[in-house]
Amino acid sequence: MTQTTPPPPAPDVLTYSPETAARMLPFDVFDEEFHQDPYPRYRRLLAEHGGLLHTSEDSLAVFGFDEVSAVMKDPRFGIGHGKKSMISDQFVENQKDGESGRILMFMDPPDHTRIRGLVNKAFTPRTLDNLRPHALGFAADLLREAAGSDEVDLMAAFARPLPALVLSHLLDIPERYHPIFFASAKESGRGLDPGFTLTEEQKAGRDFARDMFINAGIEMAEDRRSNLGDDLISELVRAEQEGERLTEWELAMLLMNLLAAGFGATTAMIGNAVHNLLEHPDQLAWLRANPDRIAQAVEELLRYDTTLQITTRMALEDADVLGVPVAEGRHVIVMLGAANRDPRAYDRPDVLDLSRPVARNLGFGHGIHFCVAAPIAKMITQVGLTALLEYSVERGEQELERWPGTFLRVIGALPVKLG
Numbered sequence: 536m537t538q539t540t541p542p543p544p545a546p547d548v549l550t551y552s553p554e555t556a557a558r559m560l561p562f563d564v565f566d567e568e569f570h571q572d573p574y575p576r577y578r579r580l581l582a583e584h585g586g587l588l589h590t591s592e593d594s595l596a597v598f599g600f601d602e603v604s605a606v607m608k609d610p611r612f613g614i615g616h617g618k619k620s621m622i623s624d625q626f627v628e629n630q631k632d633g634e635s636g637r638i639l640m641f642m643d644p645p646d647h648t649r650i651r652g653l654v655n656k657a658f659t660p661r662t663l664d665n666l667r668p669h670a671l672g673f674a675a676d677l678l679r680e681a682a683g684s685d686e687v688d689l690m691a692a693f694a695r696p697l698p699a700l701v702l703s704h705l706l707d708i709p710e711r712y713h714p715i716f717f718a719s720a721k722e723s724g725r726g727l728d729p730g731f732t733l734t735e736e737q738k739a740g741r742d743f744a745r746d747m748f749i750n751a752g753i754e755m756a757e758d759r760r761s762n763l764g765d766d767l768i769s770e771l772v773r774a775e776q777e778g779e780r781l782t783e784w785e786l787a788m789l790l791m792n793l794l795a796a797g798f799g800a801t802t803a804m805i806g807n808a809v810h811n812l813l814e815h816p817d818q819l820a821w822l823r824a825n826p827d828r829i830a831q832a833v834e835e836l837l838r839y840d841t842t843l844q845i846t847t848r849m850a851l852e853d854a855d856v857l858g859v860p861v862a863e864g865r866h867v868i869v870m871l872g873a874a875n876r877d878p879r880a881y882d883r884p885d886v887l888d889l890s891r892p893v894a895r896n897l898g899f900g901h902g903i904h905f906c907v908a909a910p911i912a913k914m915i916t917q918v919g920l921t922a923l924l925e926y927s928v929e930r931g932e933q934e935l936e937r938w939p940g941t942f943l944r945v946i947g948a949l950p951v952k953l954g
Contacts, residue, residue, distance in 0.1 A: 550730065550731060551730060551731055551732070551733055551734055551735065551738075552731055553565060555731040556731055556732050558590070558591045558594070559590060559591060559593075559594045559621075559729075559731065559866065559868070560590065560594075560596070560732075560868060561580060561588050561590050561596040561598075561868070561870075562576050562580075564732045564941050565732075570937065570939075570941070571937060573844065573872060573873075574872075574876060574885065577598065577870070577872065577873035577876055578876070578885070580596075580598050580870075580873060581598065581599065581873065581876070581877055581878065584598075585599055585602075586598055586599015586600070586601060586602035586603070586874075586877065586879075587599065587602045587856060587857075587859055590868070593864075593865055593866055594865065594866040594867070594868060595856070595861060595865060595866070595867050595868070596867075596868040596870060597856060597867060597868070597869055597870065597874075598870035598873035598874055598877075599873075599874060599877050599879065599880075600874045600875070600877040600879060600880035600881075600897070601857060601877075601879070601880070602856055602857060602874075603869055603870065603871060603874040603897055603901070604874075604897065604901050605856055605857050606848055606856055606867055606869055607848075607869065607897070607900055607901035607902040607904065608901055608902035608903075609854065609856075609902075610644070610851075610903075611850060611851055611852050611853075611854035612848040612849065612850055612851065612854060612861075612867060613643040613644075613848060613849060613851045614637070614641050614642065614643050614847075614848070614849065615643075615848075615849035615851065615864075621729050621731075621847045621849065621866050624730035624738070625637075625641065625726065625730070626641070627745065627749070627788065637788060638788055638789075638791065638792035638795075639651060639654070639789060639792050639907065640792070640846075640904055640906075643851070644903070646785075647903065647904075648903070649780070650781065650785060650789060651903075651907060653771065653774050653780065653781060653789075654767075654771075654789065654793075654907055655907060658907055658908055658910050658911055660910075662705075662911070663910055663911065663914050666701060666704065666705060666911065666914065667914060667918065669701065669704050670697070670700075670701045670914065670915055670918040670919075671918050671921075671922065673696075673697055673700040673701060674693075674697055674918050674919050674921075674922035674923075675922055677692065677693050677696055677697060677700075678693060678922055678923065678925070678926060678953065680692070681693060681953055682926055682953040682954070683953070684953070685952070686931040686932065686933065686950050686951070686952055687931075687950070687951060687952075687953060688948045688949060688950055688951075689806070689809060689949045689950075689951045689953075690802070690806050690946060690947065690948055690949050691948070693805075693919070693923075694802050694805040694806045694809070694919070694946075694949070695717060695720065695798070695802045696713075697802075697805065697915060697918075697919050698797055698798065698801035698802050698805070698912075698915050699713055699716065699717070699797070699798050699802075701797075701911070701915050702793070702794075702797035702798065705766065705767055705911075706755075706766050706767050706768050706793065706794075706797075707764060707766035707768065707769075708755065708794075709755075712751055712755075715747060715751070716747075716748070716751070716794065716798045717798070719743070719744035719747050719748070720744075720798060720799055720802070721938050721939075721947065722740040722741050722743065722744035723741065723744035723745060723748065723795050723798075723799055724799055724803075724938055724939075724940045724943050724945050725737060725740070725741040725939065725940050726741055726744070726745060726795065727843070727846070727940075727942040727943050728741075728940055728941050728942050728943075729847065729942075732941060737939075744795075745791065745795070748790075748791040748794045748795050749787050749788070749790075749791045751790075751794065752786075752787050752789075752790030752791050752794060753787050753790075755768055755790065756768060756771075756772055756775075756783075756786055756787065756790060759772045760772055760776075767793075768790065771786055771789065771790070772786070774786075793908070796908060797908070799943070799945070800842060800843070800912065800943065801908075801911075801912040801915050801916065802945075803842045803943060803944060803945040803946070804837065804842045804912055804916050805915070805916050805919050805920075806945070806946035806949055807836070807840045807842060807944060807946060808833065808836040808837075808840075808916055808920060809920070809923065809928075809949060809951075810840075810935065810946055810949055811836060811839060811840050811887060812836070812920075813928065813929070813930050813951070815887050818887055818888075818889050819928075821889050821890065822889055822920070822924065823924055825889075825890075826921060826924060828889070828890075829917045829920060829921055830893075830913070830917055831889065831890075831891075831893050832889040832920070833913055833916050833917050833920070834893050834896060834913075835887065835888065835889050835891050835893075836887070836889075836916075837875075837896060837898035837899075837913075838875045838881070838894075838896035838898060839875070839876075839887045840872075840944065841871050841872040841875050841896075841897070841898045841944065842898060842943065842944055843871055843898070843899070843900070843906075843942065843943055843944075844870070844871060844872035844941070844942055844943070844944050845868060845869065845870050845871065845872065845941065845942045846869045846871065846900070846904075846942065847866060847867065847868060847869060848866075848867040848869055849864065849865070849866055849867065850862060850863050850864060850865045850867065851863065871897045871898065871900070872944070874897050875896050875897055875898060880894075881894070899912075926953045926954055927952075927953070927954030928951055928952070928953060928954070929951060929952045929954075930950070930951060930952075931950030931951050931952055932950065933948070933950035934950075935948065935949055935950070936948035936949075
């Protein structure tokens, strides 16, 4: 019997290294072709491996719809604790008392359950109904100002400010914060990428943007403590003041999460949706003819080009994915973008078809970590596209720019001509 040398143990911290990335991920994170269009690689993975692939002794990739769904809803998989978590370098230490801080999507129960319960009430159907007319007004004003130019960057003129204005209305964010939030959007978009894909310089930029959002949240919370209102920040400050429900540092991290996501993820969703409509003029024409089907169309656009492409999990105990054993401590790469193109789940998955019957997609995750702000992000995207349909829209002559980042798919500049 041939003896083989056992693989070396996983390092305590997964530091930047192309070798580490190649070992952990089923794609080349440094490949520009993959960055521009990951879907051909996803097709090959799905065709060759079904929905699951052992990438190394300490990592596993799941990319089929059923496999991703199983991991996302299984309580045996979570974010994990300690330095061996794939995203441990993104945990923020409170310099005041050493308390570790995580954004909501990086939490495991019971903390996740407690804090999510506090913000759930901010994203109710009633909240959406109250926000929608304001969003419509913001969208109309932005497009009216942008129209008439020879060429305009739709991201800068529309897709970035629209979610910011809606979020500012919900949280009562002073407009003086907008310029610094926009200036940090590019770096904060790397906040979901694991550290082993980032250089020290890229990490420094990411951390600077993150700290800026944290400090802004601390400032606004401090202001509300003496000027409580009816906005969401005031509601969270009240929860903090009640004691035990929310610590001061948890409040800072939660506000950072809401601000970064509100100024970034929804913007990315709008940009991807508009870009894909312009790339498929037949679908844009269908939407113009069927404006009442906007909610259905947004679901299909999200499925077709998923904003959050990838996330991570760790086996918190010995577990399995549809019968495939996964040992405690093993990393799991959860590929949402690939799962949304799984031919076992969707007919003609690589075709954008806005008339497709609405079916569940994994664009906002699944299980307890289903994005708490998904209803508002979808509403803002629906409103933005509805307002845009009032104009003739064509691709401009300048090149589309994609911002760096692997886990979050973000367009940096989208030149268009608005009639």
